[in-house]
Each structure stands twice: as C-alpha cells, then as structure tokens.
Amino acid sequence: MHVHELNPKRTAVTLVLFAIVIVVGLFTMANPRLKYAQTPGETLKMLRNDAGLFFPHQLVGVLEGNNDTVMLIDLRNAFEFGRGSIQHAENISAVELLSEENIDRLEQLKSNGITVVVFADNQLEANGPWMLLRQLGFDNIMVLAGGYDYYKKRQGNLSGTAENDTYLLGTADYNFAEIASGTIAAGKSEDASKSGLSIKRKRKPAVAEGGC
Amino acid sequence: MMGPLIPQGIITGEWDFVIALLLGIAFGFILEASGFSSSRNIAGVFYGYNFVVLRVFLTAVLVAMIGLLYFDYMGWIEMDLVYVLPTYLRSMVVGSFIMGLGFVLGGFCPGTSYTAIAIGKIDALVFTGGLFLGIFLFSEAFPWISGFYYSDNLGNVTVNEVLGISNELFTFILVVMGLVAFWGTWLIEKRVRKTNKHYKFE
C-alpha cells in the first residue's frame, strides 16, 4: 500500500481551506468606492465641446440671488477662503472633495438639478478637480473661467466681461515660430529687446495666468 | 495589504534574509517530507514505478497558478511586479536538454540534493560537488559561449503573449492535463509495481 493511496484527508482539508480563503476573498473584495463614468475618450469629447465652462458674467445672476439653481464651491484651502471668496460660495478644499460626505452631497445636488460651479485662484487650479468630477459622472459640475483672481479684478463690472474674452485660456499670445527664428529678438542689445518687449506684449490680465 | 511585499517596500531590506531562511526551511521540509531526498524516488518518474515528482511538482504549479490568478483578480498582488523569467529560446532549449540528461543520470535536482545531504546521502553531496564544478566550467567557458547564451532573447514574455491564450485558459488546460496525468499515472504505477521487485515501494 503506497502512501498516496491512503485517505488524503490532510490534502483535502488544506485545499478546502485554500478554496475558502479565495471564496471569502472574492466576497469581501473591496469594491472601488468611486467609479469612472467616462472613458478617457469621452472625457476628451467633453473637453472638445468646451461644455462645463462657467463664464464670469453668468455670475451676476447668482450673486444677486435670483438664480438658486447654481451653487459655488471654492476649492482653495480654508485659509485662502477665509481671506476672501466669491459671495455665497462654500468652501470644500480640493483634498476633501472626494470624501464620503462630500460625494454624497454632490450626488444629492446632482439629483436636485443644481449646477455646481467650482473655482480656485485660476482656472488651472480648478481644472483637475473639475475634470475628475466630470469623469466620475457629475455632469452638473462647471468650472469658473478666469477663476477667483479674475473675478476679484472685475468684481464691480462682471456683466461687462461678456464681451471680453481675455479669461479664455488655451491660446497663443505670440507667434512662436517667428520669435524662435530670432528675427525679432536676436541681434538687439539687452535693453533694447527688453523695452521693445514690454510694449509688444499683449496686455492680458496677468492674474489669469498664474504669475506668468 | 497588497503584494508583493518586498518589491513595494512594505517589508524592508533587513528582513530579507530572515524571510529567505524561513521560506527555505519550509521548502526543504516539504521536499524532504514528500520523499525528494531519495534519488530513486525521484527517478521513478521516468520508469513508471514512482510518480511522486510528477504529483508534487504539478500539484504545486497548479495550486500556485490558480492562487496567483485569484490573488491578481482580488487585487492582493500586483502582477506587474512579479518577476517573469526571461526567455532566451535557444539557450533555454539546450539548457533543458542538458539538465534532462543530468537529471536521469544524477537523480537529483539542486534543491532536492540539499535536503538529501541533510539526511546523510553521499551521492547527493557528490551531485552538489558536480553542480559546483559544472557552474565553474560554464563560467570559465563563458567568453566563448556568451553569444549563444544571449541569443534569441524574447524578453520577459509570458505564455499568454507567446501562445496567445489567456492565463486563465492556460491554467485550466494545465489543470485538466494534470488531473488526467494523476489518474493515468496511478494505473501505470500499479502495473509497473507488480513486475518490479528491485525497488521497495514506499
């Protein structure tokens, strides 16, 4: 009688234990709390349509209080928020945006048909959180073009910004090819090129660009 | 917790060798307890009188493969960080032939010979000595064979990439083949044992 012809009790017990571990593992498998609703391709399509931009002049109605379907969320930290923000805005810093209660809240706002406008100092800072929320399926989230900096500058005359599109990003300020070939700058002395430059530069509100 | 632990730095370097020793002890224990410390048990797989090698080896491979796939599915292990042995086609084919010949002659493989030394087998000691000599000869001859050694490098390819079947399917095929082999060898073993009087079947 060879050993392997005896009762393989221990083998069975071990393998069953292994199977139990797997089955238990499968049932308790951590389901991702948040799931993307958009594929990267869909996100791109959304960006292409430029949907989701909230323009400064649209703020007018909100600030006057006759538009209660819009809610403003300041994504900066509590300290910056404390130093001043847009009226009626609520502060949820970007880091806490995905916490359970905030997600629940956003979920609720979405089902109530409220448009949520997120902003930070500039559009760039709010861009990531905005894109992420959109990818998670919150189609009611908009991002404030120009951000808080732009708002602060034009606070008194927001409706006047409707014709002014300087807050729009993603455009070239210079003819790069020309500059690179050196036809403008090269050959001039330092001072000359410098003074020439500052005149030629398109006077764009510097704030919207984050210090550049 | 998500594996593998050491490559991800969850277990730090200083525990490396303690873990190595413990895993080695478990490995050695299982090998010896299964009967791999006897070259005649091992070589039995080639003559049909003892299929212990096939049973232990194949069962281990199957269990580990199944476990790995489930672990990967459950997110317990990052498969990208699990080392995949690189494939050097010609070198590996030749190496396997040489090893196969060495296996039939020596009756051990390196791991099993260590456990056999532990329980006092002189032939295992000689085998390990041969191993040392073999690697020494290889290293000395390396400048002349390095071209061959590095030829046909396919990189760290997996079965799935070469054969085009999913890991799950590959595992399933191996499991079915393994189970057929287990039941089949059982019958072969029974028949061979009747005629074989030289080997005390334990």
Place this chain on the structure above:
Amino acid sequence: MSADKTMRQGPRYINPYFGGVLLGLLLLLTMFITGRGLGASGAVKSAVVTTMDKISPVHAEHNIYYSKFLSSNHSPMFNWLVFESLGIFFGGLLSGALYGRLKKPRIEHSPKISGKTRLWAAGIGGVLFGVGSQFGRGCSSGAALSGTASFSFGGFLVMMLLFGTGYVLAYFFKKLWI
C-alpha cells in the same frame, strides 16, 4: 489497520498531493512576499563566484560572467538565494529528523550497480545540471517550477523539455535505477 503498520516500517512520506498543495501554497506565499519564486541553483553559483573571487580576484573580475555577480560592497554569498538554500538544508534536516530518515552517511543506489558507479553518475549528473541550469536561467525549481507558476514562457518551456528529455533518455540509463 494493516496499511498503518506498513507505513511505520517504511520511511513514512507525506501524501505527495499534500506535499504538492503545500509547496504550491508556499510558492504563492513566496511570490506574495518577494515577487519572485523559489530557487536553488543560484546558491551554488554564488558559491562558485565567491570561491573564484577568493582564489583569484583578478581572474574573477575579468571574467564577464563572474563580474556580473560581483559587487564591491558585499560578498556574493550575501544573497537571497544563498540564505534560502541554507533554509532548504535545515528544512530537510528537520523533516529527516522528524520522520526518522536522518542516518549515518550512506549511498543510495540500485542493487544492480555498485556504490562507485552511483557516485560517478551523480557527479556527472551534477556537472550537467550545473551547466544546464546556467543556460536555462535556473534549475527545476527556479525555472521550471517558479517560472511556470508565474506564467513565464521560458519556465514552461524548461519544464516540458527537462522532463521530456528525461523520458527520452530514461531507457538508456535504466540500469542505474531499476
């Protein structure tokens, strides 16, 4: 039970399937912890490199194969596989002692051959295995067992060919074993 009685007289091995399941789980654990499988021949390679480095450091440094494994800040013996192989030895010792197989040095051979023949066969087999494991990037545990389990094509190839060659050649060496 008569079966139990027989078992006590013999060397008492564990059920091979039990051993297999345990080994599989151990392999899984090893991969879970270290990200790679088990190995054995690597330790002997480290020993060769260390020896050569001791005997003739210049020679070892000039040989591109040795120098692959040489490092200036620690000995090549200070290596994961060396410790693991040490563990294999002690594990075997433990199991041998537990099951009563730990005896005085002896040679195990088929009654048809002498002890000397067995030693020659073992030695030559060792040399071949040593050379082959370098070409194959690992031995039966490093390449065939761990390689196949981690779905490496090379590992699977080595496993099939290693045992395949064994079967093809087994006929010629029948006398050594039965």
Place this chain on the structure above:
Amino acid sequence: MNRNYLYLTMLMLALAGGLFVLPERNNEQGTLPEELMWDIVQPTRYATTDQVARMIIEKDPTIELIDVRPFDEYTDFSLPGAVNIPLDSIVNENYQDYLGIQDMNAVFFSDDDIKADQAWVIARRMGYDNIYVMRGGLNCWVETIIRPEKPDETASRQEFEKYILRKGASMYFVGGAKMDENTGSKKTNVAVKRKKKAAVAEGGC
C-alpha cells in the same frame, strides 16, 4: 481508492473553472479616483519653464517633451526635441508608446498650461506615471526664457541672477539653427552656470 480523491479532483476543476466565471473586472479603471485627486493637488506635478530650459540645455536624457497642440502648430514651432501628441489624440493607440517609457519624465506643454493640464489629467487617469505639466506653457516660455524681463532696479539680487541665467538660455534657444557653431561655447557656459544656481532658477511661473 479513496473517495476524497474524487472530491479533490472536482475541487481543482472548480477552482480552475471558477476563473472563467469571475465577472469582468473593469480594467479600464486605471488610476483610482482618490489617487488621481491626490496627484492633482500636488504642486510637484508642475515644471517651471526654467526647469525645462535647464534640462534641455543640459541635454538631460530622461526628459521627454510632449507638445499637445495640434499638428500644424507643432510643425510651425515647438521646443527642441519635443514630440507631438495632440490633445485630441492622446487616447489614440498609436501614441501610447510615447507615454509609458520607463525612467522618462514626460513634460506636457501647450500654448498656455490649460490644454497641457487636461492632457495630464487624462494621461494620469490612464495610469501613466512620471508626467508633468510645463507651467505657463509656451506663452510663459517666451516671457521668461526667450525674452526675460529685466527686473526693476529695486529687485532682489536673486531676481537679477535669475534674469542673467534666463538671458543666457535665451541666447541658446533663439535662432539656434543659424548659429550652431557659435552657440557651442555659450551652451556649455550656460549649462555650467545653471547647475550651480539650481535653486535660484527654479522660481518663476
């Protein structure tokens, strides 16, 4: 023959077969949302124009510049050595090889930084690591590197040093094709200077 062997056989088959009946896991998921948000708020994902300029001048082999503007704008002008992956095609199969290169730091840039940032969010979500956004984009590149503004007389010494460095970089980049030979010496000068002043040069946009 023991019946347990039958059970074992069946259990093995069940375990192996179970692999097929597992519900498809969404592998499109890429980076987890929580992780992505964490990465988004890290300021380290931005590279300044000064840093980029320095890496180009020093011929840093680990930097991969990725221009996300449309192809025709890329052909008109781009940064030296940049590859073009238009934002619209970033999920395109053909471009994936450029993104996941090991040990490479990919820096996205566009006219300003918003398009590059969008490209970054999408690429990071797809799971790519070691990617950055050039803060301020090419507009900022022109303003800081090509035409650095001389600081006021009252500005700090650091400001002046930065200006001098940028001035040197400007010479390196402007009209480079024409004076390949001439810039040879300047190039090395700039590189050496910049290495020393690493901390200073890192300010900016």
